[in-house]
Amino acid sequence: MADDTSTDLRKLQIYSVFVRNHTQAGTLKALEADLPRIKALGTDFIWLLPINPVGEVDRKGKLGSPYSIKDYRKIDPAQGTWDDFIHLAEQIHRQGMKLMIDIVYNHTSRDSVLLKQHPEYFLHDEQGKLFNKNPEWSDVAELDYSNHDLWNYQIETLKQYAKIVDGFRCDVAPQVPLPFWLEARKEVAEVKPNIVWLAESTGGDYIRDIRSKGFWISSDGEIYRAFDLAYDYDIDQDWHEYLAGKTSLSEYVKVLNRQDLTFPANYIKMRNLENHDHERAHELFPNLNDLINWTAFSEFQKGATLVYAGQEFGLKETPSLFDADKLNWHTSVDLSKMIKRMHELSQDEIQVNGSCQLTSFENDIVKVSFSKGNSKRIGIFSLKSNNGRVKTTIKDGEYMNLLSHETVDVTNGVIQIAGEPVIIETGSLHKK
Known part of the structure; x- marks a missing residue:
């Protein structure tokens, strides 16, 4: 991990916006009207999906993917x-x-300004044809970072944006060689030293596939040398196997606990239930109470939080990346207050720098325990809305649920769970 990365970045809530679909107008100007509402969620960063011109050659859909960029500087x-x-x-x-x-630096569109002006910056096969490491990305041309002139162009582009923005979310960052990112971070810091770097890191199977083809791809352990935050795709396969019933909650919890031992002490994962590449959380969890528990659990884990626009209203349809697909903001679900409250709790030192341990219980109930000094804060989440009993070392008594403000009883070290998320801490003890 970047040595100077502050663990305060674990406090961040990032709100992801696809400008083209966010409003009926689909413009930067139209987005401005929604800023106060987004801020009220507790948002620290607004992350915009690419807002550059989209290529036309081999375009997917009518409008094309925003990740098939024609001109980085427009x-x-x-x-x-x-x-x-x-x-x-x-x-x-x-x-x-x-x-x-x-920032989409692994590839451009197949009619990009860069490809027309500098075809030598791109991967080609032995016949001189454009070559992609990932054949599914048929609408893009992949860049070749063995050409150091490309580095200069890309870093100069970053410097231009650094004068305006506060952070970069870097698409498929592991496929761009780490030495480039290290150099980019160093040079961009001369323009703005406090830029936040978020890597879209990837899972083990994909890393193995790309490496088997003889190409560079970084593991999370490597990517943290240049980036402040990374996706939690390292456990994404384990998560989906648990959701599909292929593995137990206890096995999934083991993987989550292992992150604390695998990565540097100041590592920061961006926790998310959904994003533009994956299905909506409410589609994964049709039961609203399950959705509430999973949302609270995700935001209570160690790390920063991502909210994908519309998630706060339980939208089920994943917007198309290739065609016009405006968000439907009119639903009967509103998780805004809970998201805001979870963000408020994440600002406390015990969740930022406290020791964190997850424990699984019967009936798919998970406990997340933070401790710092003599203070303890625990969150209990019933991931399938089941009732159950959870053991804890917190002193017997009546506590206030920091999420709902209701009373939680601890008797003989046991908390009775009735399917609702519970968050308590030692300082909220009341006399019986």
């Missing part, structure tokens, strides 16, 4: 102008939030 005219981008950044800052943009 704004998609359908979304606005460079001045609109600067104005949005100013408005985000006035709301007390920061701005993170998507």
Whole structure:
């Protein structure tokens, strides 16, 4: 991990916006009206999916993927102008939030400015044809970082954006060689030293596949040398196996606990239940009470939090990346207050730098325990909305649930769980 990364970044709540689908207008200007509501969720960073022009050659869908970028240094005219981008950044800052943009440096579109001007910057096969490490990405051309002239172009682009934004979310960061990211971080710091770097890291099977083809791809342990935060895709397969009933909660909890031993002491995972590449949480958890427990559990884990736009209203449809697919904001679900409260709790020192341990119980109930000095804070989440009994070392008595403000009774070291999330701490003890 970057040696100077502060564990305070575990306090972050990042709100992800796909500008094209977020409003009916689909523009940077139209997004500004929603900033106060986004801020009220507890948002620290707004992360914009790519807002650059999209390529037309081999385009997928009518509008194409925002990750098939035609020009890194331009704004998609359908979304606005460079001045609109600067104005949005100013408005985000006035709301007390920061701005993170998507950096897509593994590839460009197949008709990009860079490909036309510098075809030598791209991977080619023995016949001289464009070559992709990932054949499924048929709408893009992959870059070749063995050419150091490419480094100069890419870093200069980052420096231009660093004058405006506060963070970079780097798409498929592990496939871009680590030495490039180390150099980029060093040089960008000369423009803005406190830029936050988030890596879209990846899972073990994908790492194994790319390495088997003879190409560079970083593990999370490596990526942390250059980045402040990384996705929790290292446990994504384990998570989905648990959801599918292929493994037990106890096995999944073992993997989560192992993260604390695998990565540096100041590691920061970005915890998320959904994002633009995966199904919506409410689709995964149709039962609303399950969704509530999983949302609270995800945000109570050690690390930063991602909220994908619409998640707070329980949207079930994953918006298309390739066609117009406006968000439907009118639902009967509203998790906004809970998300805000979970963010408030995440600001406390015990959750930032306390020791963290997860424990599984029968009936798919999980306990997350934070401790620092003589203080303890525990969260208990019934992932399938079951009732159950949870053992704890907290002193017997009546406590206030920090999430619902209801009373929680601890008797003989046991808490009776009735399917609702519970968060208590030693300081909330009341006399019986």
